[in-house]
Amino acid sequence: MPRVVDHEARRAEVVAALWRVVSRDGLDAATVRRVAAETGMSTSVVSHYFAGKEDLLRAAFRLVLDRGLARARAAPAGGRARALLVIALPLDAERRAEARIWFAFVGLAVSRPDLEAEQRRVYRALRTALARALRDDGLDERLDAEAEAAALIALLDGLTVQAAFEPWRLSGRRQLALLDERLAALGIG
Amino acid sequence: MPRVVDHEARRAEVVAALWRVVSRDGLDAATVRRVAAETGMSTSVVSHYFAGKEDLLRAAFRLVLDRGLARARAAPAGGRARALLVIALPLDAERRAEARIWFAFVGLAVSRPDLEAEQRRVYRALRTALARALRDDGLDERLDAEAEAAALIALLDGLTVQAAFEPWRLSGRRQLALLDERLAALGIG
């Protein structure tokens, strides 16, 4: 009988290594050899647990996206839209670093349909969750919850861009102020 | 005496070729050989007019950025902030395509300080111009024009992200509505 290894755990380990490389040296530097070196193992483990580099990148992107999504889902219950948005805001340095990795992948997704599909999937999930939260918060029935959710996500993305590249220009306090202003305009406390 | 060639024009020609390659096949595909082939010339012209690939990429990024900036500056006079913002909005397919190229470069800029510097330079210019326009439009003196400009640019970026990846979700009409809503909140018609 064979040596038994948790496949999912190994894949996660490799993906984490890739993440570190990207964060330190950029997506260009994320070669199979470098990622393998980062795990401390040989390149064989990468080839063994991933069908190829594409597969590895897709898994990594999925992790970036799903991590954000999971954080949103773990928001304090009660279906509060604000809590969901606050969690997604790039308020601290760690979140900003994550945002920068996210940008690197988005730049790739532009020319890789499979990655773009992943991105759309997560946007859709976030939008749906946010729309539901808005409804729970008592959003005016005459408004289109999905559309309003999309607008709020646009705000989120805009803040993320600026917080990632010029963090000193949009303090956490100001981000929250802008968010609350918009929520107030929707009649949501 | 030597054959005379307009250096700037040649550089622009090469950059345009790179742009086409990026737009069609992604930034990964933008190799020196491929770009040269796109111009119809040999790789020597690239090496001759650019110090290296870095130089070429920087020039290309500069063009993407400055093109947007130039459009903004060419906005109908009168210092109207709205005109400036409308021009930057990804309202049509061409502008959305440009936005996608922009994203590809931003993903690169994350790990290339020189490109990031270029990006910041343009953001600063845009912000300054917008702040001035806001003042001209009679923005409440008690508000920080630069900060409000930054907030408006954040809105712009958010709309761009969504328009680039899910154009059907944010129609031009809706983009304008969201923009006008914010401007109205600032007391600017």
Next chain:
DNA sequence: CTTGTTTTACAACGCCTGTTGTAAATACGC
């Protein structure tokens, strides 16, 4: 036409890439 300089072509270099194949190490059921 000759001269002198720029511009272009082409080939070669060394390096790094993703992938594949072979062979050794590992650890479980028996």
Next chain:
DNA sequence: GCGTATTTACAACAGGCGTTGTAAAACAAG
């Protein structure tokens, strides 16, 4: 402890990369 299937290591491969050098072509001035 033996057999066996999995997991890892290492080496090799062909191919593409950015860059560099040499040599030909193009063209303006005299």
